[in-house]
Amino acid sequence: MVNDTPILTAEGITMEFRGFVAVNNVNLSVREGSIHALIGPNGAGKTTVFNMLTKFLTPTRGRIEFRGQDITTLKPAEVARLGLVRSFQISAVFPHLTVLDNVRVALQRPSQLATQFWRSSRVLSHLDDRALELIDAVNLSSYAHLPAVELPYGRKRALEIATTLALDPTMLLLDEPMAGMGHEDIGRISDLIRQISKGRTVLMVEHNLHVVSDLCDRVTVLARGEILADGSYDAVSADPRVREAYMGTEHE
Amino acid sequence: MKAFAALALVGLLAAPFVFYPVLLMSMLCFALFACAFNLLIGYVGLLSFGHATFFGGAAYFTAHAVKVWGWDPLAGLLLGVLGAAALGLLVGFLAIRRQGIYFAMITLALGQMFAFICLQVPFTHGEDGIQGVPRGHLLGLIDLNDPIAMYYVTLAVFLFGFFAVWRIVNSPFGNILKAIRENERRAISLGYRVDRYKLGAFVMSAALAGLAGGTKAIVFQFATLTDVQWQMSGEVILMTLLGGIGTLIGPVVGAAFVIALQNYLASSDFPVTVLIGIIFVVCVLLFRRGIAGEVMELLKRRQSKQV
Amino acid sequence: MSTIFGIPAPALYGQILIGLINGSFYALLSLGLAVIFGLLRVINFAHGAQYMLGAFAAYGLLSYAGIDYWPSLVLAPLIVGAVAMAIERTMLSRLYGLDPLYGLLLTFGLALIFEGAFRYWFGTSGKPYSPPAQLTGAVNLGFMFLPIYRGWVVIASLVICLGTWLLIEKTRLGSYLRAATENATLVQAFGVNVPRLLTLTYGLGAALAALAGVLAAPIYQVSPLMGSNLIIIVFAVVVVGGMGSILGAIITGYVLGVLEGLTKVFYAEASSIVIFVVMAIVLLVRPAGLFGREA
């Protein structure tokens, strides 16, 4: 259920790279339980915003709050432990681990089975059921015992989503989850996102506007590092500035 | 696999009656050292170019404790391990913030500093080294001056260390180490504090290297500068590479091979360094998986052909 | 007489000058190392051996062929460069794309072979080599006597460093090289003969080392051990400067030379360790090195 309390807020975050301002004074507020899209032309700063929210970059200025807690100065791993987990724009898997192991690595952390160096890794087998369930959800069952490198690109993205879900995060940040996927997979992943968004919050960057219009409750449009528009998909897509800067004239 | 392990164990138990015990002990010490080193390079992907610090450092600690303070050999060993772990914590804390070649260089730099300190402080006795360390009686019971007794103690230490490496690698912790090696950013984004894992692995590796160094000091009854110099760090790399990086048994094979070679070549006319160099080159060019790695690959291929 | 930290000022100038001279060698050697690392991603452990080979080539040319210093300055690097290119063709080139560790290990092995073989043939006490007649003698600078040969070394090394830097940073060849380090296949897919480029680069790096060797022959004892003593320090210089940064290697070479020189006055025992201390600090504060580009 979408409610009004923001789960994540960013106030005036700014990112400068040696004098180049990639993101300028952005205010963002994501409501708990919503699927929020961040769209914008290439180079608008979407990935950079993601990097700041998940602390892979430290904002030059600004403040970020997650569930009421100031996370501006935390480390990336800490943020993830609070339940704010991301995927990457370029697919990020553990290439020489099998699909199953990839997911298990994620399952290991919340289950306190990560630091035990004196026990056999066989104790991890009780995570298998949950892992296979997640793998099935992204339609990778037939690949479960293959090393992740051998998957086609689109499947890697699916695996990445499964791994992210394994942490059972409060909030997911997905950077172009559909990029490189075939049409049928796009449908499946859309369904999956919709399904998992029950009880969670999702912030996603996506260029596929069908997906955005389909899935998202709210859309923020970023252009040249600044917020251009913010609102429902329909409202935003009607905005002439957005049409000019992003969608182009042809789009429905 | 089990059969093979049993066979190896029987072989190790019987070895001192066939081969020269001191040579075997030397092999065991270096094999353990190489296993400890391999824990880092093979499973965390960190190439330490300063592992001699822990090996040689522990050798000094143990030798000093046993000789000057008259400690029991076991207590001396323990001190060596703790000392090495402490050094590992210090070096690791600084080094793990960097990766790849930079990590190698930091460990090299810190290793050089440690070697410098060893040269300067009085208790190491400069280039003479701590000589004439008594082997003594283990726990006041087992007379280590008996080569066979010394051998079995060394074997026990080695097996303990080897098992520890095996356990660490095949533990939930080891699993995360592998994941970190594969994709560190991803591991971070999953909420792992990767630095702690790396540091943990580093300290474990240092402690095990220290166990090897301390044992060596008791076996040979001295601790000298050669054990802390960077050439020693190079040697352990050679052993591990030769045996097979990232395989459990590889470093053991590699160490045994190198030590046997050094010993054998010592009395031949062929210059030792040249041959070691040639082995290095051949290994890197043709047998990158190392001896153990290549053999395993061969077995695997044969198996898959049979299926 | 004025003093600085208890050292008479003129003496201090002398020490700084000497540091600068040693820095020239560091700069030259680390330059070659940086070229090779920057472009091949190979940590050339054989660099010290190639430096030694350069000096021995000069000695050999003189004592077996009667060829003196000046021609050797060109011939020795050519010889060593050719040997290096053969090595690159037959061995190093098989390791591209693998973990850089393997390049390091291969060249480490090669260094052992060269040094071992030369020790076997020539012994360890070395061979004599004197400066050319034109460059013997010294000039009085007031605060010290500067051997003319050392002055020549500084000038020669500055010129060579500058030339190499221009070649790599300012020419098209240089941008091919830099791009090839990142994705050789792609550069080749654009129509550049990358394998030949890499061979030449390794040859160039080794030739620079050999040149340093020839320059060193009249100053340092020509001995099979001369390289292995130096190589670890030169590594540190390259790391401090920023792996692969040509300019960084050059500047750091001179700076650390001077720093080491000063340490020799104040705390001589630590003079070989000071570079490592600097290295550790730099790596912790600026991981990519002083002049390195961040990855």
Added chain:
Amino acid sequence: QQISDNVVKIGILNDQSGVYADFGGKSSVEAARMAVQDFGGKVLGAPIEIVNADHQNKPDVASSIARQWYDTDKVDAIMELTTSSVALAVQGLSKEKKKVNIVTGAATTDLTGKQCSPYGFHWAYDTHALAVGTGGALVQNGGNKWFFLTADYAFGYSLEDETSKVVKAKGGQILGSVRHPLSANDFSSFLLQAQSSGANVIGLANAGLDTSNAIKQASEFGITQGGTRLAALLFTLAEVHGLGLKAANGLTLTEGWYWDQSDENRTFAKRFMERTGRMPNMIHVGTYSAVLQYLKAIQKAGTDATEPVAKALHELPVEDVFAKKGKVLPNGRMVYDMYLFQVKKPEESKGEWDMYKQLATVPGDEAFLKVSESGCQLTQ
């Protein structure tokens, strides 16, 4: 059965591929073989065998070879033992195994001092002899203001220390010293410090390549031409040859033997040259003498058992091409005369190996420590 296993086996254990390979190395093995030959190939009817190994300057390699030699290969004695960590380790082991070892390749006086052994002997030079030789004789020759370039490790310190004592005792002055790291490569900085101290002798308390580089650079900076003398505290013919007279001329050093001292020496050197292609230095001839004396001791003892042989070694006078009227002290130190040499100018030299002028003889009793001063516990 007076000879164990019916063969006398002597092991030459030294550095054959590393830093000290020219110092003794493979050529020493040849010298040992010459001694066997000169002795007649057999002792008490049993054949004599020389084995050798390269310890690569690693004490652990040396120690395991030595153990193996003693335990399984039936080696009766080990000789040469270059570098002190190796020599001390092997001497400790030999003591434990009750075997004879004779050191010709290491310098530390600890071998016949704190760590002496009833079966251990120190045959050629030691730090004290070098110090007395070079330090003492130079002061008498006017070199009374010293500055040391000292290698920063125990060997360097003890050379500097002992030389200083001698210099002061003879009325000389120590103006200062600087400790340089091992393999310092460039010494000009230190040389400049030495020069500005006003010293007239620069003592090089280091070894090998370090000494060579220091000498070469001293000549480059015109320090020797300016009248300051260089004194290398441990330097032998092999290194002088490697450096060349152009760089080394004027250098003062102490050695225990020189090929051009007498007809006997010249004959020996010629034979050695034919076998190895080089002239011997004091370590080579020292090893020759050690082997020869060991065989003589077996002959005298009538057995190769360790105790009687060691006793004979202590008692027999040493009289061979290496040492005249040499005697062995109770702590194992062999005492014989050392010599102070000066390296010739290129124009004075008449051949490739014609390199030394003899300046003085250092009588053995002065050169080596008395037993009472040595700190050896055995003799009390």
Added chain:
Amino acid sequence: MSNALLEVRALNAWYGESHVLHGVDLDIREGETVTLLGRNGAGKTTTLRAIMGILRRREGAIRLRGRDLLALPLHRVAQTGLGYVPEERGIFASLSVEENLALPPKVADGGMSIEEIYHLFPNLYERRHSQGTKLSGGEQQMLAIARILRTGASLILLDEPTEGLAPVIVQRIGDVLVALKERGMTILLVEQNFRFARKVADRFYLMEDGRMVNSFPGNELDSHMDELHSVLGV
């Protein structure tokens, strides 16, 4: 088909031991834009890599203007006039945008000048001094395409140029391709986005599991919709 510029016959290719292409046939005539459609993992990228010779383990025949390319080393293939824009873009981090642009050597006359290219891609002009990989994904894609236009290559292999790009940019790239076509450039395009491809393609090839399953002219796309749906799973 005669007078083909590029002829691929019975091409097989392997990654290590895994056999990926099974007898691929392909023809491209001078001046034509051919689009290769197929779902993820069908072998589209592999086809391009095998043609270029980046993937070395292959069998069959690849001829450009009748000249066999199979035996040539990679850089000689490029010199025959093939320009390659890889899927992963391959922007060089150590070079600036401008250096990236200037990098590929000219292989023939008739390439665009840097000014023309900046005119086509104003974004790149703005960021011409930045480091190549500091560009956003879309900017990098443009740079990757732009880079090849300078060289005078007559046949361009483009691997999924629209992946991850905003609609406006996709549109712009479509315009660029049309412009290139007008200049007489021959293009082999790999796409999943057939809506984009239909604007530019003269002919389509359909690929599945490492095999060519069909080929038809661009104007027949609509009549092949059903097949397309089944193969691409749209």
